[in-house]
Amino acid sequence: MTNRYKSVFDIIGPVMVGPSSSHTAGAVAIGRAGNKLFGGVPRKLTVHYYGSFAQTHRGHGTDYAIAAGILGFDTDDLRVPNAPEIAKKRGIDIRFVEEDGPSPIDHPNTAILDMSSGTKKAQISGCSIGGGSIEIRHLVIHDTEITPTGSLPIIIWLDYEKEILNEQNLTSLLQEKAPFSKKRIFHTKDCNIYEYDVENYLKPALVKELKEKFENIICL
Structure with missing residues (x-):
């Protein structure tokens, strides 16, 4: 497959x-x-x-x-x-x-x-x-062009607080529960955009956890 x-x-x-x-x-x-x-x-x-x-x-x-x-x-x-x-x-x-x-x-x-x-x-x-x-x-x-490198799923996080610790927490969580093949960061005047190309489908429980812990997270 x-x-x-x-x-x-x-x-x-x-x-x-x-x-x-x-x-x-x-x-x-x-x-x-x-x-x-x-x-x-x-x-x-x-x-x-x-x-x-x-x-x-x-x-x-x-x-x-x-x-x-x-x-x-x-x-x-x-x-x-x-x-x-x-x-x-x-x-x-x-x-x-x-x-x-x-x-x-x-x-x-x-x-x-x-x-x-x-x-x-x-x-x-x-x-x-x-x-x-x-x-x-x-x-x-946010006027930022993103070209994913793989197929779905894709996680996009709009970090308006621009706190590096929050990004580290998200990355660690994904490394543990949803390994990703690529991670990229885009800086805009309003927020930092983090894009993760995830290797496998996200379980509903994980999507719920991500949305509870991180505001403005998008799971495609």
């Missing part, structure tokens, strides 16, 4: 509202990753499609899947097909753009999500690699 597929469920696909694991379930997952990165539902979302996504998004349900993910719905949520209408009723502006040319992240099933609420902005570039699995290949947060 390659490092792209970390469990048998990555191969047989998720429990989902269809029709396609790549174009629907994978798109929900990209939308959910956007929701996590943004820290909730943005007021405005522009989705840029490339490759196969640009050609088939309407027929394969990619539009409502992305909308469902950005709302935080799971792949098997029966509200998935109605997500665009639900988003509209909540005052969320969602637009879909079919882009020409190759994917900026070099994959035929590419969606780039530009998210904003007032002055808050973020961007996430994801691709669906099959069986409902995705890769996040580029992020922009």
